[in-house]
Every structure is written in structure tokens, then in C-alpha cells.
Amino acid sequence: MLEERRLDVLRAIVEDFVLSNEPVGSKALAERHQLGVSPATVRNDMSALEEEGYITQPHTSAGRIPTDKGYRLFVDRLSGVKPLSRAERRAIQSFLEGAIDLDDVVRRSVRLLAQLTRQVAVVQYPSLSCSSIRHIEIVTITPARLLLVLITDTGRVEQRVAEVPAPVDDLIVGELRGVLNAALNGRRLVDAPDAVADLSDAARPDLRPHLNTLIAVVMEALVDKPEERVALAGTANLTLSAFDFADTLRPLLEALEEQVVLLKLIGEVRDLDTVTVRIGQENSMDALRSTSVVATGYGRGASALGGLGVVGPRRMDYPGAMAAVRAVAKYVGDLLGAD
Amino acid sequence: MLEERRLDVLRAIVEDFVLSNEPVGSKALAERHQLGVSPATVRNDMSALEEEGYITQPHTSAGRIPTDKGYRLFVDRLSGVKPLSRAERRAIQSFLEGAIDLDDVVRRSVRLLAQLTRQVAVVQYPSLSCSSIRHIEIVTITPARLLLVLITDTGRVEQRVAEVPAPVDDLIVGELRGVLNAALNGRRLVDAPDAVADLSDAARPDLRPHLNTLIAVVMEALVDKPEERVALAGTANLTLSAFDFADTLRPLLEALEEQVVLLKLIGEVRDLDTVTVRIGQENSMDALRSTSVVATGYGRGASALGGLGVVGPRRMDYPGAMAAVRAVAKYVGDLLGAD
DNA sequence: TCCTGGCACTCCATTGCCTCGAGTGCCAAT
């Protein structure tokens, strides 16, 4: 009873504050939400909530705003995942199904997500380590310089230049291509090192030096530098939430331009089937301590191909954001998994 | 004499204003720059300059600030291109020479340019239409679905899925690959349509339907959708110049996220050997009317491979920006042209 | 035991007012 209503009050505070961006007072609360009690009672509850650290007042004689802890409780226990409107579902579908290749899928998704949530959206390209090799192509640039092109089943293409120890003709190139493809086609990238480990020993002696070079290049491309990438969109939305600009916006923009930062972020929250919410101080990176992150993984089957999510002010429509993130992840996962 | 000093005054105003971001008055001007005349004289000159529209005052009893026309005159006649410091040259070189592939070159350049100028930097990927085809690869996904991979001499890779009319085996795929490569390798992309026009007529009858499909896909990839791309960096720098945020920053950020807008912008100013400066109202797009653009083309030989530049407040260090843009364009041009 | 109305108190935001000073324009003198 008592507990029950207090939580109602907290929920009401969060919802109002998210909409208005202004500290919410007891009177307005009692009026706008049908709590069935008087402002004075609400005040008592608020007092208790503040005691427990769920809300705070910017200064005496102002209304209350939720703390990180308050948002956390709200997300965990007080809100579901707001279902998307029919129009939104349609938008997702029509927006994504025109995509022509991987790049296009990612770019469309990230813009879509930014639009749906009105936040900054982040979409990670499918991890190389989760993909399989579909084909390896070798192109001769000069007799001693070969271009290695690696095509994965998610549509990513990686390329590296390899300098082979001695000039090779097209015949040799063809054989090298054959050997590599025989060993690697269909393999998961994580398994690639094992697959090529003793490849060179088993090969024809005259191919070995070249093969060794190529294998080294492949390894470097795959293991040493996984070349993960992310796409970003909706930075303009940061100006919406009337951040205290100079102090917050700049470091945030800087952080968002760092691929490394984004990759770390996504890497921490790319569980499939779970939409992770990080609120304010819960974030591990300083630059994001004044923001919230709603993210999840996408992909088919057991392991995530990649992650995606949104970054915005703590004062965020969590149910809406979670719904959008989940929906987009599902579509993207289907699209890239099926391909 | 008279004319001469007036221009000195204008130059001094621009330089001071760029540094301080505050309207500059006659007294400070006469003191800081050795004009050898009294503030009163400077006032007369300023009055004349204002009459002619080169400077203006935000309100009575404030100092003067340059107008677009004033900046224009400054750029055209009053300033050279500030030479880069030794450290800056070194930075460019060491920053760019570690690049491993095209993507990396572009991403490094754009960040470099943003860092050097402390503005928003834009770098266009080499235009497909200016590149040549180095190799075409066909990979079987299923017997009736082929993946076409197109590799250009600038290192760009384009891919498309093609559905052929009937299942094909590896032998056929090999022949198709041979025919396409024979016809297209080494061709400029703009010449590709001519090169493949009657290709199918000359081919073996059983290959024709497949070939037709593939050619259609190639054409679509190259002509119909040139798939131009740009990279962006340094948006955080926008917060430096103390724009009046809410009104200016948001539409600007939105515009900068639009590939289309950026492509249009770069397309207009990608002359080789000329650093183009667009000041405020001179820009053709509304969102950029309150900014200045300094840009140029890069590439080797006659025609530009692409363009790059910076976007910033009108109150910009033009000589510095022009120098940085020119230098980076040169390096990028060499890197991509030589490859 | 819990809820409610009343009341005194706090403190921010707004407004109006004032002063200060940087900067201008003009004019007479050199």
C-alpha cells in the first residue's frame, strides 16, 4: 500500500520530468496523475523517496528530479518496454528493406534509430571474428605485389596488400588462391589461425614462401587488427536536450568521434536478447557519465554479430528507447544473419 | 596612401576579431597594430569602410566586425596562405604514412584536417567515376546468386548481389569472370558502359543471359548510383566558436550528417590547384549560410579524384585553414594517386 | 495509523533601476 504508492509517485516524477525537463512539484503531480491523494501526502512520499536517494532537489524550494538510482528503479521495476506504434514498425521495415549491401544496411539502421529515438544512435558493423569467410581473392597488382581481398558472409570486405618474396605469374596466383580458399572457405574467422597453421608445410615447396607471406598478411588483417567499425548518427539531437552546452557537449562529441570509445561501449553491452541500460554514473567511461546508454546486440543464433544502441541524456524516454533499440536490432539481425 | 591604410585597418580588424571574437574598437586597433595614426583617424577610416559595406557594428557604441564582404576582400587581397610550421608538416607526414588501406587514408586525413584547423573537416572518398577498374571478382553464394566484387585502383571495393536466370557452376563462373575482366580491367569507370555495351553479343550463346544480368548489375552499381561517400570529423570543434547554439548548431549538425549535402558542397569546390573559399552567404546551401567553407580537390594529373575541406564559423583563420587544406590535399593526392 | 489542510519559510527567477565604460561621431584646430 504505502510502498505501492511511493513507487507510483516515483514513476510519475520520472515521466513528468522526462517530458518537461523541469523539476516537478507535489501539486502538479497530484493533479496530473490520478493518485487520489492530496499534494501534502505526495510531499511525504517524496520526502521518503529523497531520503532513500531516488530523487533529489536542485535547490530548496524547487521540485524534485530523479537521481541515477531513481532512473534505475524506474527502468528495472516501474516501466515495461513501450510497444512501437504501427507507423513506427512500418517505418523500420520500409526503411531497411531497400538496403543494397552491408554498408547500406548499417547506415540506414543508424539513421533510423536516431530518428526513432531522437537520440544519438550507434551501430556496430558485424564483427569480423563472428563472421565466416566466404571467399578469398588474390589480385595481381605487380608481379611481386598482390592484393588480398577477403569476403565474409556478412558482406564485409577486407583488403590488404602483400609483397611476396619473388615475382609470381598468374598460374601461381591461381594455385595460391586455390590453396587458401580450400583451407579457409566457410571457416569462422576465429578458427582461421588453426586452419592455416600448418598449411604451408603441406603445400608444394615452391609455393611455401609465398604462402607464408600471404598467411602472415591474413593473420594480421584478422587477428592483429580486427578493424572493428561503428557508424554514428543523430548528433544533432544532442542539441535538443538543452544540455549545459559548453561543458558537456564538447567532451561528449569528442568521445563519440572516437571509434575506440564507441567500440568499448558497444562491446560491453552487446548481449543478445537483453537490452542493457546504463544510467549516468553506471557508465564506465568518463565522457558518458552524464548520459545514459540503451543498447543491445544483434545477430542470429548464439553469439552476437555486433551491437547497437543510443546515447542520450539521463533524462530519456527509456521505455521508448528500449523498444526502438530492440526492434531495430531484431530487423538488422535478421537481415545480416539471413544473407 | 589613403586607400592603402584603409586596407591595413580592415586587415587589422579581421585579424583581431578572429582572435578575440569581440567587436574591435578604434583605440585598441591603433594601439595593437603599429598604424602610426591616432584612434580618431582610424575612426574615420572605419566609418568609410562601413560605408562601403566591409564592416559593421552589432549596435551603436560597439566596435566593428567584418561583414562577409569584408572577409572576402581580406581573403582575396589582404592575406596570403600562412605557411605551415615544421611541426605541422611533420605531423601530416607521420600521421598519414601509417595508413594501411583506402578507408584508413580517408579516416586519418579527415581527423588530421580537423585537428590542424580546429574546425569540422570533410574528406570525400575518391570518386568512382574517376577511378579505373583493377579487377572484377565473382563469388558464388548459391548457384543462382552471385556476388560481384569490383576493385578499383584507388582501393575502393564495391559489391552487389546478382540473381542470374539459371543456376551456374564454377566453370561458367570462371568464364564469366574472364569475359568481364578482359573487357573491363584497366578501364576508367566512365568508359565502362561503352566497353560492355556489345559484350554479350560477342560472347558464347550460353553465357549471354548471365552476362546480361551481370552487366546490368555493374551498370547499376556504377552509373545509377555512384555511391559517393564522405567522411567527417571534428564536429566537437563547433562548440569552440561559441555559436549561438540552439539556433545555429542544430541545423548545421543536421546538414553535416547528410551525405547528400556534403557531396553537393564538395562537388562545387573540388578544383585541383585552387583552394576555394566560400564565405557565409556565398554558400549555396541554407544551412551553411552562417559558416565559411575552405576546400579544394585532390588527385594526380588532370582531374580531381575527390575533394576535401573544412567548415567553420565565418570568423575563421582563413590563411591557416587554406594552408592546412592545401597541404593535406597534396599528401592525400600523392598517396592515392600513386597506389 | 495514515491522510489532509493550513501555515510559515526558503529561495530562485524576474523585473526595474542605476552606474560604468567602451566606443562612436562630429568639430574645430593644426
Added chain:
DNA sequence: ATTGGCACTCGAGGCAATGGAGTGCCAGGA
């Protein structure tokens, strides 16, 4: 043509007064 002097303008910043939203607390009622 240049200069020094002078009156004028107008925004920025400081200060006090006001209003109002919101709180905390308490005594009375279900």
C-alpha cells in the same frame, strides 16, 4: 589630411525588491 576634445549612446553588470512555486512541519480528522 590628421588630430585632440567632447558630448552622446547603449550594452553589460551589479543590486534590491517582488512574486510565486515549492517545501517542511504540525495539528486535526477518518
